[in-house]
Amino acid sequence: MTGPKxxxxxxxxxxxxxxxIEEETPQTLSPTYRLAFDDSDFLMREELRPVRLQLELLKPQMLMDEAGITSTVVMFGGARIPAPADRDRARTPALGALSHFYDEARDFARRMTLESMKSGGTxxxxxxxxxxxxxEAGNLGAHEAGGKSIGLNIVLPFEATPNAYVTPELSFNFHYFAIRKMHFLMRAKAITVFPGGFGTLDELFEAMTLIQTQRMAPVPILLFGEEFWRSIINWEALEAAGTIGADDLDLFRFVETGEEAARIVLEG
Known part of the structure; x- marks a missing residue:
């Protein structure tokens, strides 16, 4: 603790x-005697779930505030998209064909970070x-530009550690998907979405729903790869069915390159 109390x-x-440093007695050795905030067994109890939710909301928020982060550019996209050098080892030819988006993500992040650093990198x-x-491509691009980037990991059985390019002091780990998604959007000035699977679709549609229902201020939503997105989502069918309005199709736009996306974001 710094400064006066x-x-x-x-x-x-x-x-x-x-x-x-207290004397060890049957009383002080009892788990009930431990200070509540230092008792991990107590904190893991089912009844403490609301407290854990609050802690998971507060920790990244406070530390990003202390780091001076005022706004972010979100990059959603598939964990399985390979770097071009690894495209021949992709699990399917179609996935290998998407490898160029790794380079576009890397280029976009590099461009945005270079611009960010002109105003202090916050x-x-x-x-x-x-x-x-x-x-990984997004964090790599920011790293190559000499700037910082944030990583919001979540505990999963198949992604053990953060990628090597996340800024260590801005690397966070989550238990709750819902709180993690809040942190993606709380400071977002733009959202970019690359080809991906269920997780990417979940993140995209939550952001669009929040903007559609005016629970979040509008920000640019840029979908990389028009061919990919049109092949998996029939946007016009949703409009024709009346389940969305014509103006809902204006919530997003398609882009193909990092250069194009950076220009749109920077031009506001």
Whole structure:
């Protein structure tokens, strides 16, 4: 704790230190005697879920505030998109054919980070899911530009660690998908979406739903790869059925290159 105390009570760290040097007795060795905030077994109890939700909301928010991050550019996209050098090892030829989007993501992030650094590197900071594929490309592009980028990982059975290019002090790990998605959008000034699977679709449609229902201020939503997106979503059929309005098709636009996307974002 730095600076003068705002109250006359002991600091939590001070009490934790004191509790660790107490005499060992049957009472002090009992789990019930542990300070609640230092008792991981207690914090993991089902009844503490609301507290864990709040902690997961607060920790990234506070640390990004302390890092001076004022706005972000979101990059959603598939973990399975290979780098072009690895396209022949992709699980399907179709997936290998999407490998050029790795380079476009990398180029887009590099361009946006170079622009961000002109104003101190705290605005339009690249944020990805912190994993492989398109996410790795985004963090790599920011790293190559000499800037910082954020990684919002989540505990999954098949993505063990963040990619190597996330800025370490801006690397976060989540238990709750819902809180993670809030952090993607809380500072977003633009959202880019590359080809991906269920997770990417979930992130895209949540963002569009929030904007459609005016629960979030409008921001540019750029879908990389018109051919891909039109092949998996029949946007016009949704309009024709009346399940969305014609103006809902204006929530997004298609782009093909990092250069094109960066120009749109920077031009506002």
């Amino acid at each position: 705002a109250h006359p009570f002991p600091d939590a760290r001070e009490d934790l230190r004191r509790s660790m 605005e339009n900071v690249i944020v990805t899911g912190g994993g492989p594929g398109v996410m």
